[in-house]
Amino acid sequence: LPRRFAGSEKSVWVEYIQLASEYNPLNLGQGFPDFPPPKYATDALAKVATGENYMIHQYTRGFGHPRLVAALAKLYSQLIGREINPQTEIVTTLGAYEALYSTITGHVDDGDEVIIIEPFFDCYEPMVKYAGGVPRFIPLRLKSEVKGRLPSSGDYVLDPNELESMFNTKTKIIILNTPNNPLGKVFTEKELVHIADLCKKWNVLCISDEVYEWLVFKPNKHIRIATLPGMWERTLTIGSAGKTFSLTGWKLGWVYGPANLMVNIQMIHQNSVYTGVTPIQEAAAIGFETELPRLGTDECYFISMPKELEKKRDYTVKFLSDVGMVPIVPEGGYFIIADWSPLDSAQVAYLSVAVIMTVNNSNFDKSDELQAEILDDINKPRSNKRKKHVKTIKS
Ligand code: PMP
Ligand code: GLN
Numbered sequence: 001l002p003r004r005f006a007g008s009e010k011s012v013w014v015e016y017i018q019l020a021s022e023y024n025p026l027n028l029g030q031g032f033p034d035f036p037p038p039k040y041a042t043d044a045l046a047k048v049a050t051g052e053n054y055m056i057h058q059y060t061r062g063f064g065h066p067r068l069v070a071a072l073a074k075l076y077s078q079l080i081g082r083e084i085n086p087q088t089e090i091v092t093t094l095g096a097y098e099a100l101y102s103t104i105t106g107h108v109d110d111g112d113e114v115i116i117i118e119p120f121f122d123c124y125e126p127m128v129k130y131a132g133g134v135p136r137f138i139p140l141r142l143k144s145e146v147k148g149r150l151p152s153s154g155d156y157v158l159d160p161n162e163l164e165s166m167f168n169t170k171t172k173i174i175i176l177n178t179p180n181n182p183l184g185k186v187f188t189e190k191e192l193v194h195i196a197d198l199c200k201k202w203n204v205l206c207i208s209d210e211v212y213e214w215l216v217f218k219p220n221k222h223i224r225i226a227t228l229p230g231m232w233e234r235t236l237t238i239g240s241a242g243k244t245f246s247l248t249g250w251k252l253g254w255v256y257g258p259a260n261l262m263v264n265i266q267m268i269h270q271n272s273v274y275t276g277v278t279p280i281q282e283a284a285a286i287g288f289e290t291e292l293p294r295l296g297t298d299e300c301y302f303i304s305m306p307k308e309l310e311k312k313r314d315y316t317v318k319f320l321s322d323v324g325m326v327p328i329v330p331e332g333g334y335f336i337i338a339d340w341s342p343l344d345s346a347q348v349a350y351l352s353v354a355v356i357m358t359v360n361n362s363n364f365d366k367s368d369e370l371q372a373e374i375l376d377d378i379n380k381p382r383s384n385k386r387k388k389h390v391k392t393i394k395s
Pocket of ligand 1: 031094095096097098121177181209211239240241242243248251252253
């Protein structure tokens, strides 16, 4: 094994999905929706797949299917307030994963330092190492003791002095992920301005992983760091159709940024992947074309989806705290981190089963009733009743 790969032999995702297929449990180990994607998206894919235009099943333009880059350019030109060139300032990729890979590999040289904010999406570290870079970690820290309320992901902040001490002449990139996986933190404007100022001071690039850009709960606001003064020139922003339209299996992502940086991404992409999946890109383009005219309105999926998810967030937070865990209330994203240490381990295993039910649409309506029963049962550990519930939940 080449030395640069050492330490990355195992992947939590590979292991969990394998275990899930062997034992068929409720899979809490991975973030993907268990409700259907918007109908217009799946209808579009069906139509594209069986339509008369058979050329849609052949290779498309390498740096992005023309119809999709046109739609993405329209969308992000509006969102970031500058005209984006679909030919030179966007590349579509095989999921945000490939966007991260091509962006990191296309910019990191031997010995370059890359700042990664903890907790982070796990692939950042191996990707930086594969490219010969040196990851430097800085944690989000709880800003002060939280009393009389639940902690929120917003209580976790970067220490400004610590952040400043991370930058030096070897620093090439900072990877930002807002909303953050797994904490759910949505970085505030003040925090982003500090990061941006340091990037400019030290001539550092920012890779901004914004795959959860639409999954932001009120009153938080997603701010694209590329829109801050002097940041377009040094920011590469990553998105994912999987997260945008709740169809993670489509594995379609993109990067946008200034043309002089995009050429490095194009180079890695053309020599490792060459081109993306044509029918998927065509269908996603139709998805964006559907949403573009209703952007910002209540009918827009990018508005309705986080609203739906927010209810489930609140429900799950309440449920977790009612049973004695301490959840960190997420401001965005798919995930909730909870401190389960106040509970004994038997209860934790039991609750895991119950919690996933609350996020499963098909059972969401029934979950109040079940929760009451579970809460009642939790006070009677090791009773036969518990076994009965586990059975009910499984079925
Ligand atoms: N970045 C983050 C923060 C993610 O959570 C994910 C998916 N889990 C990705 C990137 C990769 O997205 P995709 O499925 O589009 O490759
Ligand atoms: N986004 C998902 C998560 O973070 C899954 C990532 C993956 O499958 N590699 O849970």
